[in-house]
Amino acid sequence: MTNRTWFITGVSSGFGRHMTEQLLERGERVAGTVRKLDSMNGLKARYGTLLWLAQLDVTDTAAVRSVVNRAFSELGRIDVIVNNAGYGLFGAAEGLSEEQIDHELATNLVGSIQVIRAATPHLRSQGGGRILQISTYGGQAAGAGGSLYHASKWGIEGFTEAMMQELAPFNIGVTIIEPGGARTGFRFGSAQVGAKLPAYEGTPAGRVHAFLEDRSRLPNGDPVRMVQRMIASVDQTPAPKRLVLGSDSYAALVKALKERLADIEHQAESAASTDI
Template structure:
């Protein structure tokens, strides 16, 4: 197997950590970004130069540009860019502060967009590559109490879907990953909740507070298997546009798309009624 070089944001936990461990174990190089450098001391000691590390705050656009450029300068070529870093912000929209909303969108939407934009000149210059964006079933389906999280993921999917078409002539392929719940530390370390308002208690939006805090029901997804599927997608030709991971993700997305299509199909004649007459 030819050695690849991967650039992955947020490698200290979750899918980023699982992917990094698997890639290093098979001899690939990983350029990983973290918020705390010492969080990767164990893998750095074990794998040495196969693991390139840098601090990166996904809300800092100049730093994103600088880190991507430095990774390419040091490693010469990067085959796969993985936008993985992010976190969940939950609660009714009215329960979230302005600062929380801005930080969420800057981290989960603007940051990944800037990451891809920073990598594009390098990917074009080297004649192609892969971009893999970590979304969620929440990029296709919605639940109450997740409006701002969904806003970021729906925006990310729209960006990646469109840019995949823009980049096809340059042999740069784009894949969107849509996992369901997985047994990572997402709920424990990557979730933030708004301050619950009395008015929303007992409403559908309040369920998210229970769901996040209730650890008695483990998520169905195996993160090691999911990470392996994400890695394997880099070998698929043609590159898959989307990869759904987890039975819960499949269920949520299938229902959401089926319902949406039924709503649209029912309006076919009404939609056409707003056209000019064919002879006009």
């Protein structure tokens, strides 16, 4: 196996941290971005030059381009781009603040778009590479209380599917990662919630608050195993369009896709009736 160089956003926790640790242990090089550099002091001391770090808030488009350009300039070649930085925002849509909405979309959607846009010319000029876009089964299946999180993930999945086609002629493979619930800090650490509105008490959107606070029901997903599968996917040729991780993710995706197809497949005749 040839050691690669990986550019990963948000390496201080969650999937990004697990991936960074596994790659460094294998002797591969990681260019990681964080909002607070001191959160990586331990790994930096242990792995030295194998770990290249930069401070980055992916909502800052100019900084995204600067950091990506600097990483390619200083490291020479980057084989894999991993868009990992992101977080969940939950609650009834009308209970979310304007600031919460703007920041969620700026982070999960626009931030990921800008990382890919910044990396694309470098990947083209070096003759290829891989992009892993971390999404969620919530990028295909939607539920009450997750409207803005779903908006960010459905949006980035649409963008990424188009990029698969745009970048294929340049030997750049793109994979959407669809994890289910995992035992990271996503739910009990980084997730944000909107205001509790009395009108939604007892409704599906209102119950999301209780779900996020209930620590007795832990996710089934093992983040270590999930990251192992993500890393292994880079060796697949061609790149898988989607990588489903977790039995909950698989079940939710199959259910959502079947229901969407059932909603439209009986409309063939009526759809054609509007043709000129």
